[in-house]
Amino acid sequence: MSLFAELRRRNVLRAAVLYIGAVWALAQGISQLSPAVGLPDWGTRWFLIAAAIGFPFWLAFAWFYEWTPQGLKRESELAVDTSIVRSTGRKWDRAITAVLAVAVVLLLTNTFVWRKGAGLDAAVSANPDKSVAVLPLSNESADKDQQYFSDGLSEDLINALSQFAGLKVISRNSSFQFRDSHDDSKTIGAKLGVTHLLEGSVRRAGDMVRITAQLVNTADSRTLWSQRYDRPYIDLFALQDDITRQVAEALKTKLLEGAAANTQSDRPPSGNLDAYNAYLQGVFVARRSTDADMRQAIEYYKEAIRIDPNYALAYASLARAKIALIAAFSVADRAEREALIATARTATATALALQPDLGRAHHSRGFLLQIVDLDLVAAEAEYRRAAELAPHEAGNVFSLGIVSASFGRLAEAVTFGRQAVALDPLSSVNYVYLARTLRALGRYDEAESVLRKALEINPSGAQNYSELTILQILRGNAGAAIDLAQRETAPFWHTFALTIAHFSHGDNAEADAGLNELIEKYAVNGAFQIAQVYAQRKQPEQMFEWLDRGLAEHDPGVPTLRYAVFVMDYSDDPRFAALCRKLGLPATNDVKTQP
Numbered sequence: 001m002s003l004f005a006e007l008r009r010r011n012v013l014r015a016a017v018l019y020i021g022a023v024w025a026l027a028q029g030i031s032q033l034s035p036a037v038g039l040p041d042w043g044t045r046w047f048l049i050a051a052a053i054g055f056p057f058w059l060a061f062a063w064f065y066e067w068t069p070q071g072l073k074r075e076s077e078l079a080v081d082t083s084i085v086r087s088t089g090r091k092w093d094r095a096i097t098a099v100l101a102v103a104v105v106l107l108l109t110n111t112f113v114w115r116k117g118a119g120l121d122a123a124v125s126a127n128p129d130k131s132v133a134v135l136p137l138s139n140e141s142a143d144k145d146q147q148y149f150s151d152g153l154s155e156d157l158i159n160a161l162s163q164f165a166g167l168k169v170i171s172r173n174s175s176f177q178f179r180d181s182h183d184d185s186k187t188i189g190a191k192l193g194v195t196h197l198l199e200g201s202v203r204r205a206g207d208m209v210r211i212t213a214q215l216v217n218t219a220d221s222r223t224l225w226s227q228r229y230d231r232p233y234i235d236l237f238a239l240q241d242d243i244t245r246q247v248a249e250a251l252k253t254k255l256l257e258g259a260a261a262n263t264q265s266d267r268p269p270s271g272n273l274d275a276y277n278a279y280l281q282g283v284f285v286a287r288r289s290t291d292a293d294m295r296q297a298i299e300y301y302k303e304a305i306r307i308d309p310n311y312a313l314a315y316a317s318l319a320r321a322k323i324a325l326i327a328a329f330s331v332a333d334r335a336e337r338e339a340l341i342a343t344a345r346t347a348t349a350t351a352l353a354l355q356p357d358l359g360r361a362h363h364s365r366g367f368l369l370q371i372v373d374l375d376l377v378a379a380e381a382e383y384r385r386a387a388e389l390a391p392h393e394a395g396n397v398f399s400l401g402i403v404s405a406s407f408g409r410l411a412e413a414v415t416f417g418r419q420a421v422a423l424d425p426l427s428s429v430n431y432v433y434l435a436r437t438l439r440a441l442g443r444y445d446e447a448e449s450v451l452r453k454a455l456e457i458n459p460s461g462a463q464n465y466s467e468l469t470i471l472q473i474l475r476g477n478a479g480a481a482i483d484l485a486q487r488e489t490a491p492f493w494h495t496f497a498l499t500i501a502h503f504s505h506g507d508n509a510e511a512d513a514g515l516n517e518l519i520e521k522y523a524v525n526g527a528f529q530i531a532q533v534y535a536q537r538k539q540p541e542q543m544f545e546w547l548d549r550g551l552a553e554h555d556p557g558v559p560t561l562r563y564a565v566f567v568m569d570y571s572d573d574p575r576f577a578a579l580c581r582k583l584g585l586p587a588t589n590d591v592k593t594q595p
Helices: 003-010 012-037 044-065 085-118 120-125 144-160 171-176 185-192 231-250 275-284 291-307 311-328 334-354 359-371 376-389 395-406 411-425 427-439 444-457 464-474 478-485 492-503 509-522 527-534 539-551 574-583
Strands: 064-066 071-074 132-133 196-205 208-217 223-234
Touching: 012 044, 044 064, 044 395, 132 144, 132 171, 132 185, 144 171, 144 196, 144 231, 144 275, 171 185, 185 196, 208 231, 223 231, 231 275, 275 311, 291 311, 311 334, 311 359, 334 359, 359 376, 359 395, 376 395, 395 411, 395 427, 411 427, 427 444, 427 464, 444 464, 464 478, 464 492, 478 492, 492 509, 492 527, 509 527, 527 539, 539 574
Parallel strands: 132 196
Antiparallel strands: 064 071, 196 208, 208 223
């Protein structure tokens, strides 16, 4: 009898098919459940390696043994006339059919159910029928300094359209990246994940405003609605409402029940156009995010408040700008820092007193509680309220993601991170913080993919290369880490990344010089990162000393210790648990077990 015939007679070939089918089904199940239970992204890979090693042993088992009504017996112990290989073969066939059916079901589930909501690309590229991006209205005024005005009108339309139920509206940060773009409608729609674009132009001349607007289907560039308006400037708000209603009608979208009670708008309740104009100028310069621009924005917000003392959004934006200066390491002088904090508190309280249902007022208060007070419990409550009032704003779910990660709820943080990406798909910051959470879960491949997307969007974005540096250190690729650290653009993060990369590579002199520079220049604002450097060096005494110092200085990095690289390695230390208690965080030893 030939070898092939003997393999068939002993059901070895059937056993091989069953084994491969079972491994395939199990691999599908593991890959789907990994994100939910916090398994690292190499879990499936090692399972497949183990399965490959076990394959020849399984074949040997099938060759030497046979299932009989009396149980498992060696094939050599059975007489030829007592062998039941044919009936056993039919059982093998039924088992193979069942396993392959399970594998196919898992494959279809992974393709059409799990990946639909879980994949990063799916979140970005999903195109619901009722979705729109408002591109920046072009400024056709003779005065090119009126760009802030056309941008403000565009943002007001974004806010107004976001009040409609079932309508996905892309955030300003992403849609405004297509200013003066030469991409066609289909390309822009694919990049933003929408099926409609609202575009047009603004011309302001004296007391008159001309606005042209059109709603375009991204699939075929077909114009669904278009209109030109010539109105007195004094009728600006009524004109914006008119455009919003007509666009909504073109999209056949129904308003949320009771939406008028909690409408989130950039306009002053008084309707004062001068205050609104000052506010728009503040928003315009604040978007550039430099220290000088943020300080100029503060002056514009103050002017809006001077004109209209009841302008709640101007107070909230003023507070946000002042806290942003602190968060961006822009204020080293302690007296100036305390003055900024005091006025930010007053502005936030005033905004909430004037308009309790203003989402951005709650978000500003949450930002103050998180960055200045390190009170994450209260900050989370404010962020959740802001998200209830303005669920369309990516900043609200982004902030909830950061707080969730700080509490160790990493799976929840990933969910919030993906929601922020879907609402603001071209904001590199969203990807950086999503990558941090994925890295803390041990999902390094996913984290790197997300960071590469951030680089694609913003090659010079702060922390992009710093985070990639950390990934390479964790993978043991010290040489690659140094190369990446050298490409970090932000001065503080450049020094931090190079310091830990050199230490990982064994360049102790360079690493010591980097640590000394961090201590000399950033002892006040960078205490937490200095603690991370000592944690990498396995010097817990110095690490906890700098963590305590960071807590005393209200360093906003300290509340992230439960998922921060290197520091989280000391979660078993009683001092780590004590620090968590001071911050109101649960002091579990394993952040990956948190739901």
